[in-house]
Amino acid sequence: MAEEExxxxxxxxxxxxxxxxxxxxxxxxxxITSFGKQTVFSAYIEDADQNIQYQQVSKMRGDxxxxxxxxxxxxxxxxxxxMLVNDWREPHRTMLVIAAPEKPFDNAEANAIxxxxxxxxGKVILAANSTNAQTVANMFGVKYFDSPIADGSRYxxxxxxxxxxxxxxxxxxxxxxxxxxxxxDQNERRSQCSEDDVRNDAVDDCAMPxxxxxxxxxxxxxxxxxxRDVKILAHASPSAFLAKNSxxxxxxxxxxxxxxxxxxxxxxxxxxxxxxxxVKGDRDGTVNVTxxxxxxxxxxxxxxxxxxxxxxxxxxxxxxxxxxxxxxGTACWSDILYSSSGSQDWxxxxxxIMALMRDMMETGNPDISKTITRHNENFYIVFDESxxxxxxxxxxxxxxxxxxxxxxxxTMLKWLITLNLVALLSIAIMVVPEKENWRHVFxxxxxxxxxxxxxxxxxxxxxxxxLLNKVRQVSDLTRDxxxxxxxxxxxxxxxxxxxxxxxxxxxxxxxxxxxxxxxxQIRRWGK
Numbered sequence: 001m002a003e004e005e006x007x008x009x010x011x012x013x014x015x016x017x018x019x020x021x022x023x024x025x026x027x028x029x030x031x032i033t034s035f036g037k038q039t040v041f042s043a044y045i046e047d048a049d050q051n052i053q054y055q056q057v058s059k060m061r062g063d064x065x066x067x068x069x070x071x072x073x074x075x076x077x078x079x080x081x082x083m084l085v086n087d088w089r090e091p092h093r094t095m096l097v098i099a100a101p102e103k104p105f106d107n108a109e110a111n112a113i114x115x116x117x118x119x120x121x122g123k124v125i126l127a128a129n130s131t132n133a134q135t136v137a138n139m140f141g142v143k144y145f146d147s148p149i150a151d152g153s154r155y156x157x158x159x160x161x162x163x164x165x166x167x168x169x170x171x172x173x174x175x176x177x178x179x180x181x182x183x184x185d186q187n188e189r190r191s192q193c194s195e196d197d198v199r200n201d202a203v204d205d206c207a208m209p210x211x212x213x214x215x216x217x218x219x220x221x222x223x224x225x226x227x228r229d230v231k232i233l234a235h236a237s238p239s240a241f242l243a244k245n246s247x248x249x250x251x252x253x254x255x256x257x258x259x260x261x262x263x264x265x266x267x268x269x270x271x272x273x274x275x276x277x278x279v280k281g282d283r284d285g286t287v288n289v290t291x292x293x294x295x296x297x298x299x300x301x302x303x304x305x306x307x308x309x310x311x312x313x314x315x316x317x318x319x320x321x322x323x324x325x326x327x328x329g330t331a332c333w334s335d336i337l338y339s340s341s342g343s344q345d346w347x348x349x350x351x352x353i354m355a356l357m358r359d360m361m362e363t364g365n366p367d368i369s370k371t372i373t374r375h376n377e378n379f380y381i382v383f384d385e386s387x388x389x390x391x392x393x394x395x396x397x398x399x400x401x402x403x404x405x406x407x408x409x410x411t412m413l414k415w416l417i418t419l420n421l422v423a424l425l426s427i428a429i430m431v432v433p434e435k436e437n438w439r440h441v442f443x444x445x446x447x448x449x450x451x452x453x454x455x456x457x458x459x460x461x462x463x464x465x466x467l468l469n470k471v472r473q474v475s476d477l478t479r480d481x482x483x484x485x486x487x488x489x490x491x492x493x494x495x496x497x498x499x500x501x502x503x504x505x506x507x508x509x510x511x512x513x514x515x516x517x518x519x520x521q522i523r524r525w526g527k
Contacts, residue, residue, distance in 0.1 A: 041100035041299055043383040044077065054305040054315060057099050057383070063307075063350055064357075064381055071354065072376045079385040082109045085116040092121030092275040092289040093362055093372075094380040099125075100299035101132040101387035113293075114139040118227075121273040121289035123360045125353075127296040129216045132387070140268055141223035142295055149173070149217040149257060149264075149297070150247050151240040153331055156211055157324040158316040165324045166316070170247055173212045175264050176336045177234035177352065179203045179359045186235050192337040192344060198355045201364070208352040209333035210234060210265070211317065213300030217242065218263045227270050233294075234265040266295045267356075277362075278369040287367035292360040301349050309348040319345050357381070459515060464503055467494075467522050474526040496525060 038052055039045050043061035046053070065075040078084060078096075082105070088094050096116070105113075113136050116122035126133055134144050150170040158166045176190070181204060183190060193206035217240070220230055240262050245253035270291040279285035300306055305315045318324055320332035334344040363373045372378045471493055472482040485493075491500050501508060502518060510518065 041102075041303065042385060043075075043097075043099075044385065054311060055300075055303050057097075057302045057304065057307070059304045059307045059311065060097075060302050060350065060353070061383065063354065071358075074377050074380045075383070076380060077383045077385045081386055082384060083112045085112055085122060086120055088122075088380070088382070090277065090380070091116060092273070092277070092291075093378065094382060095123035095125065095357060095361065096382050096384060097125050097127075097302075098133075098136075098384040098387060099127045099302045101126075101128055101130075101384075103387050104132045105135040105387075107135060110135040110139050117268075117291040117293050118270045119273065119291075121270075121275050121291045121362075123291070123357075124293040125296065125302075125357070126293065127299040127302050129214060129298045129300075133295075137218070137295060140293060140295075141221045141225050141228070142266060143219040143221055144295075144297070145216045145218070145242055147216060147242050147244045148214050149236055149240050149262065150243040150249070150254075151236045152249060153237040153239045155330065156332070157318040157322060157328070157330065159318060159324075160316060165318070168328065168330070171214045171243060173215055173236060173264070174333050174346075175210050175212070175234040175236070176207045176333055177210050177265050178207045179233070179352075179356050180231065180267070181205065181207075182231050182233065183207075186237065187336065189336060189338055192339040193351075193355065194339070194341055195347070195351065198351055201358065203355050203359065207337065208355070209337065209346045210301060210349055210352050211306050211312075211346065212264065212298040213303070213306065215264055215298035215301075217257050218266055218295055218297045220263065220266060227272065229269040229271065231267045231269075232263045232265075233267055234263070236262040236264060238262075263295075264297045267360075268293050268295075277367075278372050279367060280369055282369065282371070287365065289362055289365065294356065294360070302353065307348055307350045307353075309346070312346075312348055317346075321345075460510060463515060463519060463522070467499060467503065467525075470522060470526060494525075496521070499525060 038048065040052060040055040041057055043057045045056045046058050048056065061075055062070060064071050064073045066072055082096065082098075085091065085094075085096060096113070113124060117124055117140075126136060128144065129148070131144050131146050137144055148171045151173050152170045154174055155168060155170045155172050156174045157168070158172065160166060176186075178190075191206040193203050193208045197203055197206055217236060220232065236257060239249070240257045241249055241254045242257055243254055245251050248254065271288070273289050273291055274286055275289045276284055277287045277289075279287060296302075305311050306317070320334040324330070325332050333346065337344055361379050362368055363376075363379070365373060468482070468490075471490065472479070475482075475493055477485075487504060490503070494500050494503070498518070498521065
């Protein structure tokens with residue numbers, strides 16, 4: 001017995017040592033690989049240094065969420081994988097925002113996003129200037145080029161902190177884009193959407209300026225994709241070229257763009273998708289919804305320094321009224337837009353993106369009850385944090401939670417899985433003399449109590465009952481025949497004095513050890 005206890009303690013120690021070493025090793029490796037990296041283009045980083053802060057998208061989250069003057073959308077994030085999108089509640093009322101994917105998507109994730117849009121009616125905005133987005137783009141027949149696009153006809157001016165105008169950079173582009181309308185002539189004059197137009201959803205026939213930091217270009221491929229409605233909302237000018245070798249437009253190594261190759265914002269709608277939602281009469285019913293995805297050729301369109309006009313001014317972006325445009329002879333968006341209010345200022349990309357998102361959402365769907373569509377909090381915006389590089393301190397937690405969330409997207413179940421894993425590890429390294437009153441039911445997220453826990457005071461009665469049942473079966477008696485037997489007849493069938501004493505001695509008490517020996521004797525009886 002002493003030797004068995006020594007072995008158990010030794011096994012417990014090894015389990016504890018192995019658990020601690022595995023935790024330290026995995027955490028150390030994650031920290032080492034993440035050392036020196038900072039999270040950028042995140043909707044949740046607000047305490048970074050100033051330069052990094054301007055590259056976050058926290059202003060976007062605030063304007064869409066519950067901040068002062070926010071739009072009150074229900075804001076959430078996913079940090080494991082986009083493969084879970086089709087498990088979300090009301091996917092046709094959910095928008096996934098993927099800004100600056102620093103990690104490429106795999107085919108399973110891309111396919112999940114495609115099904116989310118084309119089968120569930122989900123909404124997606126994918127903003128990137130690299131081929132990290134290409135796997136998703138392939139599913140929709142879109143090509144991301146691998147170099148920045150330069151346009152000597154449409155770039156904006158920038159000054160430094162002293163107000164000095166910086167040398168021109170023809171990869172800092174501006175464009176004029178509608179929310180759901182395409183103008184055949186990109187130079188055609190059009191009305192500039194005002195703040196009132198955006199507030200009143202009157203944006204069908206007006207356009208807004210959009211500024212890019214260093215976009216690539218995107219192309220719609222001529223592929224046969226069923227029920228696809230394509231709108232190239234914004235182009236570069238016909239003089240644009242792909243800056244593969246340099247910013248020199250005369251470099252023969254820089255292929256010209258123009259036409260279908262120079263897309264900057266592309267919208268694809270997939271109408272006629274059936275979904276279940278609240279309809280008139282306050283009941284659930286079938287409604288037709290539209291899945292939508294927008295490809296933007298630069299993630300900085302959503303970043304703080306281009307989202308908000310105040311941050312844009314602090315970082316040196318100049319309006320068309322600045323003398324730099326006139327002195328350099330540079331074209332500006334005011335050459336294309338006209339405004340009834342007289343102001344042609346750019347108010348940040350936020351106004352355009354928020355108008356675009358509202359137009360993509362089902363807020364104007366007449367099939368859905370107004371109790372749903374009139375309140376933005378019934379619509380969900382999810383920021384994909386899984387594509388970003390995280391800091392060394394946050395990486396172990398992020399990677400662990402990412403693996404757990406692969407099992408479920410439900411918050412309660414996610415934390416329950418975490419607690420269950422901790423509990424299982426704790427049990428594994430402890431010596432448990434008697435099993436607890438729980439049983440596994442083939443579900444990592446749930447334990448159930450045993451339906452009938454045996455009362456120790458009933459042990460003796462249950463053993464007597466089992467002996468009588470065995471006597472009846474060995475003697476080939478029915479239950480009724482057994483019930484008619486007298487105690488003397490039953491004793492004649494049993495014959496064993498110790499078992500007879502078990503059946504008829506009311507004064508005798510048994511210890512647990514004696515009961516175990518008696519049970520073994522019952523098993524041997526009758527053989």
